Amino acid sequence: MNLPCITAARRFDPDAHRSFWLAGQRVGWIREGDVRHLARWPDVFDIEPARVALAPRFDKDVDSRSAALGTVIGALAAAGCIPGWRDEIYAIRNAFDDAPLAYIERAAARFFGTMTYAVHLNGIVKCADRAPQLWIARRSDTKATDPGMLDNVVAGGIAWGLGVEATIGKECWEEAGIGEVLAASALPGRTLHVLQSIPEGTQAEQIFVYDLVLPDDFTPHNQDGEVAEHRLARIDEVARWIAEGAMTVDASLATLDCLLRHRWIDEAVCSGIEVLYAGPAHLEWPSPPR
Structure with missing residues (x-):
């Protein structure tokens, strides 16, 4: 079985980007083709051959940098360079507890390539008379990212001010109508780094x-219009969707983590996935020449 999601999770060419720096820290990557857009603000950015940095005069505090x-x-965003405006605040931080x-704005995180954080929840159905199954969602065709693709039953980014458990509770209700008490029984798997x-x-x-084990x-x-439909699928069906690239990369990896931990899939099929658990991807970014 070919699993392109594992390769895609590390499909990145640093030579096609310039590193992005704030307050003396490397915090992201900006595509070479997007650097020209930032040249409109020479008073805001110091643009160098290998990196882009927010000008030091903004380094006095968080508010100055944010403004x-x-x-x-x-x-x-008004010029169309940052699509999918969300009206949701993300914090720039290299580690979750930093x-x-x-x-x-959440939509800008991809433009600047800054670290983001998300939860993905596998909805498992266990019955005595049949093999385990998974609830799989299909994303709305109007979603800004990966429209129409298959996804985990619950998945969402962690906005600033919310922790992991609070995000699980919020997303469980919005995306699948899962109540607070049932959502609280979700058990952690592993942490992936894309x-x-x-x-x-x-x-x-x-x-x-x-x-999360769901009642049969x-x-x-769905409550918020972001999911078009839900499907209850056999393990072999889900594995086929992953292999065919019908699921998002994130959902594929989160699902594979579940299948591996429960031994519902052969480890040999997922060769190479171990590197995605090894540590934050940003720690592997090469330092720019000075």
Whole structure:
């Protein structure tokens, strides 16, 4: 079985990007083709051959950095350079527990290639008279990213101000109509680290994987319009969708983590996936020449 999602999760060419720096820290990647857009603000960015840095005069505090970036992000979105505006705040931080270096609109995280954080939940149905099954969602055709593709029953980015468990509870209800009490029984799997080039820019993301055993008489019901349908599928069907690339990269990896931990799939099939658990992708980024 060919699993392109494992390769895609590390499909990234640093030579096609310039590293992005804030407050003396490397925090992201900007595509070479997008650097020219930032040249409109020479007072905001120091643009060098190997990197782009926010000008030092904004380094006095988080608010100064956020305000400077916010002005640029708004103009880039108006020009069509940053699609899929979400009205949701993300913090720029290299580790989940780090203090924020700046706050930005969620849609801008891919343009600047900054670290983002997400939860993915595998909805498992176990019955005595048949093999385990998984609830799989199909994303709405109007989604800004990966429209129409198959996804985990619950998946979502972690906005600033929310922790992992709070995000699980929020997304469980919005995406599948899973109540608070049932959502609280979700159990953690492993943590995945993705670094890949995508149409919007760079996805550098840490994904917290969870499993939730759902009652066999429960049917997910989307609440926010972001899911077109839900399918209850056999393990072999889900494995085929992953191999065919019908599922998003994130969902494929989160599902494979579940299948491996429960020994519902042969480890040999997932050769190479171990590197995605090894550590944050951004720690492997090469330092730019000085």
